Amino acid sequence: MKTDIAFYNADMRRQCLTVTVWSILVISAAAQTPQPFPRGTTQAAPAPPATPRPAPAPAPAPPPVTAASPVDPATPSEATLGFPIYPGAQFIASYDAGRAQRYYIFGATATFNDLVTYYRTQLRDKGNLVFQEPPTHMFEIGKFNNDTMAFPPGVTIKDWTSGGSQGYPNPKPGAQPARFPSLIMIVPAPPGAANQR
Numbered sequence: 001m002k003t004d005i006a007f008y009n010a011d012m013r014r015q016c017l018t019v020t021v022w023s024i025l026v027i028s029a030a031a032q033t034p035q036p037f038p039r040g041t042t043q044a045a046p047a048p049p050a051t052p053r054p055a056p057a058p059a060p061a062p063p064p065v066t067a068a069s070p071v072d073p074a075t076p077s078e079a080t081l082g083f084p085i086y087p088g089a090q091f092i093a094s095y096d097a098g099r100a101q102r103y104y105i106f107g108a109t110a111t112f113n114d115l116v117t118y119y120r121t122q123l124r125d126k127g128n129l130v131f132q133e134p135p136t137h138m139f140e141i142g143k144f145n146n147d148t149m150a151f152p153p154g155v156t157i158k159d160w161t162s163g164g165s166q167g168y169p170n171p172k173p174g175a176q177p178a179r180f181p182s183l184i185m186i187v188p189a190p191p192g193a194a195n196q197r
């Protein structure tokens with residue numbers, strides 16, 4: 001009986017932590033300044049003929065094209081995380097999960113289904129669709145120890161285009177893409193506990 005209660009409490013704790021993290025992300029996305037709607041054009045009366053203007057000066061040459069922007073030095077490596085990072089995914093932020101664990105959030109331009117397929121192949125695990133709307137898929141990898149971990153080590157993928165959303169806003173001003181269709185949350189095992197992939 002006591003084992004059943006402990007399992008129930010650990011499962012509920014995990015689900016509450018997942019809901020809390022995603023809620024924080026939803027609130028931060030909702031706090032973004034909305035873009036105004038385009039204004040309709042109005043037709044003005046034709047202007048009287050003006051004196052001819054001088055030819056415009058040639059535009060200055062654009063700056064030379066440089067190599068792709070450098071990777072954010074705060075971006076954790078696959079070796080640090082113990083999990084693969086989807087190619088082209090951009091590191092957004094990391095948060096303290098408690099008990100020496102962190103959540104690492106990455107934005108991806110890939111679709112939800114492409115990300116699920118990639119991680120199924122890379123992790124050799126089918127994972128679980130934990131929410132239908134918005135689609136959220138979890139891959140729990142390794143053993144969860146309720147005494148030493150706040151969250152099971154693994155990868156969670158969320159579809160941010162569900163329900164007509166334009167995607168998760170890129171928190172870096174002026175960065176591309178402006179919105180991410182999907183987010184990846186990676187939770188490594190705490191130090192001293194190895195991922196068992």
